Amino acid sequence: MEAVTITLDGVEVSGYGGMTILDLARESGVHIPTLCHDPNLTSIGACRLCLVDDERSGALLASCVAPLASGMVINTHSPRVVEHRKAILKLMLASHPDSCLVCDKGNRCQLRQLAADMGIGLIEFQRIPQLGVIEEVNPFIQRDLSKCILCGKCIRADQELVVEGAIDYIHRGSAAKPATLNDMPLEKSECTFCGTCVAICPTGAIMEKEKTYTGTTATMVETVCPYCGCGCTLCLGVKDGRIVRARPSVESPVNRGTLCVRGCYGYDFIHSPERLSRPLVKVDGEFQETTWEQALSQVAAEFKQIR
Ligand code: SF4
Ligand code: SF4
Ligand code: SF4
Ligand code: FES
Structure with missing residues (x-):
């Protein structure tokens, strides 16, 4: 592939044709804030937070969708940007x-993290109240679209990763929002409650319902989903020794940021008091707890008998 050389924050760096400015910046260790970009989704340039300054043309470019062009002189943190x-x-x-x-x-x-990073506290602009309706009839997902920033990640994830097509944009301008066909409740749509849109939403507009107000989890444990043979990678948020949420791994080449409803919500069995945590053997027709050593010896002995 043809090499393309640009000047990025005063340093000459090379990428290749087809790369975006954001791709090359990330490869070069230069941080550019983003909200609507996700490496597993098609970039649409919705939020414009990834703006960079092209000194040569004087244009402000959305770096997640702007392709590299030879000789560009890009500033990622100029006062204007x-x-x-x-x-x-x-x-x-x-x-x-x-x-x-x-x-x-x-x-x-x-959104909150970026505001803090940029030192934004009180806003001098006139406030526009958003009177969103909180939808929570279904058992898994709570939607409060007053917190939606229209990044479109949920829609792209639903259409490109899950390939479900349950949601898309509805209405235009300030009335625009992600919604199901005819704005029906999720449970009446094609939605399979896979939780992918919940995991990818950068704000609190789409949240898991069951685990609301469990707080931020300090520990994330990467593991493999125990259900089917696909082997999706899960990131389990653990708090006080209990799993409070399951998230798909974004890096995993198997599931690339998605899960199905079982992997995302089906982990209650782990903390069930009825869960078998020790092996049982039948003695006089009744199950009795035993040790793993005894259980395995007994199984081996039985196998030997029928060999
Ligand atoms: S609901 Fe979340 S992911 Fe979807 S468009 Fe709004 S902010 Fe983005
Ligand atoms: S939960 Fe899954 S199927 Fe339902 S809208 Fe979100 S991404 Fe689509
Ligand atoms: S989504 Fe929630 S945490 Fe984020 S800025 Fe809005 S209210 Fe605050
Ligand atoms: S991250 Fe580039 S426009 Fe949103």
């Missing part, structure tokens, strides 16, 4: 509810 990013983020926050304190996304919220 930072000012525009802040203005974009403030506009998002101006139409966002002040509900961080009671929002379960809490410290996992990318």
Whole structure:
């Protein structure tokens, strides 16, 4: 593939044709904030937070969709870029509810993290109240679209990764939102409650219902889903010795940021008091607890008898 050389923050770096500025920046260890970009999804340039300055053309480019062009002189943190990013983020926050304190996304919220990183506190813009309806009839997912920033990640994940097509944009302008066909409740749509959109949403607009208000988990344990032979990689959030949420691994080449409903929500059995945690042997027709050594010896002895 043909090499393309650009100047990135004063340093000459080379990528190849077809790469975006964001791809090369990440490869070169340069951080550019993003909200709507996900490496497993088609980039659509929705949020514009990844803006960079092209000195040669004077244009501000959304780096996640702007392809490399030879000779570009890109600044990722010029005062102009930072000012525009802040203005974009403030506009998002101006139409966002002040509900961080009671929002379960809490410290996992990318919108809140970015606002903190950019030093944004009070917003001078006029606030636009969002009167979202919280949908929670279904057993798994709670949607509060007043917190939606229209990044489109849930829609792309649903269509490109899960290939379900349960949700898409509905309406236009300030009324636009991700929704099912005719804005039906999720349980009346094609949705399989795989939780992929929950995992990928950068804000608290789509949340798991069961585990709401369990707080931020300090420990994430990577493991393999125990259900089928696909072998999806799970990241289990653990708090006080209990699993409080399951997330798909974004890096896993097997599931690339997705799970099905079993992997995402079917882990209650782990903490069930009825779960078998020791082997049982039948003695006089009754099951009795035993040790693994005794159980395995007994199985081996029985096998030997019928060999
Ligand atoms: S989605 Fe993020 S910014 Fe919005 S209320 Fe929740 S924590 Fe706060
Ligand atoms: S619901 Fe979440 S993922 Fe979907 S568009 Fe809104 S903010 Fe993005
Ligand atoms: S839970 Fe899964 S199937 Fe349902 S809308 Fe989200 S991504 Fe689509
Ligand atoms: S991350 Fe590039 S436009 Fe959103």
